[in-house]
Amino acid sequence: MSDVRAEYEELKARGLKLDLTRGKPASAQLDLSTPMLSLPGTSYRSADGTDTRNYGGLNGLAELRALFSGFLQVPASQLIVGGNSSLALMHDAIVHCLLGVPLGAARRWADAERVAFLAPVPGYDRHFALCERFGIELIPVAMTPAGPDMDEVERLVAADPAIKGIWCVPKYSNPDGTTYSAETVARLATMTTAAPDFRIFWDNAYAIHHLFDEEAELADLLALATEAGNANRVFVFGSTSKVTLAGSGVSFFGGSPETIAWFLGYMGKGTIGADKVNQLRHVEFLRDEDGVRAHMRAHADLIRPKFETVDRILSKELSGLATWSSPLGGYFISLSVPEGTAKEVVRRAAEAGIALTPAGATHPYGKDPSDSVIRIAPTFPDTAELEAAISGLAVCVRLGAAERA
Numbered sequence: 001m002s003d004v005r006a007e008y009e010e011l012k013a014r015g016l017k018l019d020l021t022r023g024k025p026a027s028a029q030l031d032l033s034t035p036m037l038s039l040p041g042t043s044y045r046s047a048d049g050t051d052t053r054n055y056g057g058l059n060g061l062a063e064l065r066a067l068f069s070g071f072l073q074v075p076a077s078q079l080i081v082g083g084n085s086s087l088a089l090m091h092d093a094i095v096h097c098l099l100g101v102p103l104g105a106a107r108r109w110a111d112a113e114r115v116a117f118l119a120p121v122p123g124y125d126r127h128f129a130l131c132e133r134f135g136i137e138l139i140p141v142a143m144t145p146a147g148p149d150m151d152e153v154e155r156l157v158a159a160d161p162a163i164k165g166i167w168c169v170p171k172y173s174n175p176d177g178t179t180y181s182a183e184t185v186a187r188l189a190t191m192t193t194a195a196p197d198f199r200i201f202w203d204n205a206y207a208i209h210h211l212f213d214e215e216a217e218l219a220d221l222l223a224l225a226t227e228a229g230n231a232n233r234v235f236v237f238g239s240t241s242k243v244t245l246a247g248s249g250v251s252f253f254g255g256s257p258e259t260i261a262w263f264l265g266y267m268g269k270g271t272i273g274a275d276k277v278n279q280l281r282h283v284e285f286l287r288d289e290d291g292v293r294a295h296m297r298a299h300a301d302l303i304r305p306k307f308e309t310v311d312r313i314l315s316k317e318l319s320g321l322a323t324w325s326s327p328l329g330g331y332f333i334s335l336s337v338p339e340g341t342a343k344e345v346v347r348r349a350a351e352a353g354i355a356l357t358p359a360g361a362t363h364p365y366g367k368d369p370s371d372s373v374i375r376i377a378p379t380f381p382d383t384a385e386l387e388a389a390i391s392g393l394a395v396c397v398r399l400g401a402a403e404r405a
C-alpha cells in the first residue's frame with residue numbers, strides 16, 4: 001500500500017499533461033488524407049455531369065453512395081450522403097420522429113406520454129446525451145460478447161410500446177470493441193416489438209476500421225429486416241470521420257426505400273443539398289473499394305501499435321486486478337477496474353495530469369452502477385505520451401484496489 005502510494009506521489013510530481021478522453025485520430029492519421037484537400041482536380045463535374053459547385057442533389061453523389069454501399073450494407077439507391085457528421089444525422093432522425101410522424105406510427109413521438117430507448121451498456125456517451133436532451137428515457141441493457149443481451153431486449157420491446165428504439169454500434173463497438181454475432185443481428189431484425197414504429201439506430205461508425213488482418217464479419221441487418229417484413233425498422237448511419245478527416249468527412253444515412261423518401265422529405269426543408277464538392281473530393285481521393293481498403297490499412301498501421309502498447313502495459317501492470325478488451329478494430333479499449341473504484345481512479349489520474357473520459361460516461365445518465373468501467377481512447381497521443389498515460393493509469397488502478405482491499 002505505501003509502495004503504491006509512493007508511486008502515485010511520484011507520478012503526480014512528474015507534472016504530466018496527457019489526454020486520453022476522446023477517440024480522435026492522431027495528426028499522422030489526418031496526414032494520410034491531406035492530398036484530398038487539393039481535390040477535386042480540374043473538373044467539378046460528378047459522374048452524371050452535375051456541377052458539384054452548384055445547389056441540388058439532396059441525396060448525394062451516386063458514385064459516393066455506390067462506393068460506400070457495400071461497406072455499409074445498404075443498396076446505393078437507399079443511401080443518403082449528409083454533411084460532416086453522422087451524429088447530426090442521428091440527431092435529425094430523432095427530431096423527425098419527434099416532430100414528424102414516423103412510418104407505421106399513428107402519431108408523433110412528441111405526442112406520446114413517454115418515449116424510451118434501449119441503451120446497451122457500456123455504450124457511447126453522445127448517443128445517451130442525445131436522448132437526454134429530448135427527454136427520451138434510457139433503459140440500460142447489458143452487452144455480452146455477442147452484442148446486447150437479446151433475451152432482455154426481446155422481453156422489453158415485446159412488452160412496452162413506449163420503447164421506440166435501441167442504440168447499436170454493431171461493429172467494433174464503442175467502447176468495448178464487440179461485433180454483434182449473426183444470431184444477434186437476426187434476432188434484432190425479426191423480433192416482435194410492441195411499438196409499430198420501433199427503430200434500430202444502427203450506428204456503423206467503425207464498419208471498416210479493422211486493426212488486424214483478421215476482420216470481424218457483421219450480418220446484414222437491413223437485408224434481414226427487409227426479408228422479415230421489418231424494413232422500416234432500420235436506420236443505418238456511418239461516416240468517413242475516421243476514414244478521411246474527422247472534421248471534414250461525409251456522413252451516410254441508409255434504410256428502406258420508404259424510409260429514405262420519408263427522411264428526404266424532412267431533410268429537404270432544411271437544406272438544398274449537402275457539400276457535393278467534398279463528396280466529389282472523397283470519390284476522387286478514395287477511388288474504389290480497394291482504395292478505401294488500402295487507406296484503412298494505412299490507418300491501422302499507425303494505430304495498431306498504440307492498441308498493442310496499451311495491452312502490453314495493462315498485462316504487465318494489472319493482470320489479475322482488472323480486465324480489458326482487446327478489440328480487432330475501432331477506436332477504444334474498455335477497462336474494467338475493481339467495482340466501486342472507477343470514479344476515484346479517474347479523479348486521481350486527473351490530479352496526476354492524465355485526462356480520461358469521466359467514469360460513468362459509458363452508461364445512461366453518467367451512472368455506472370458497478371462504478372468499474374473506464375474507456376481508453378489510445379489513438380490521439382503519440383506512443384511516448386500513451387505509455388506514460390497508461391502506466392500512470394495503472395498506478396491509479398493499483399492504488400484504488402489497494403485501498404479497497
Ligand code: PMP
Pocket residue numbers: 023084085086087088124169174203205238239240241246251
Ligand atoms: N458514433 C460512434 C459510435 C462514434 O464513436 C463516433 C465518434 N466518436 C461518432 C458516431 C461520431 O461520428 P461523426 O463524426 O460522423 O459525427
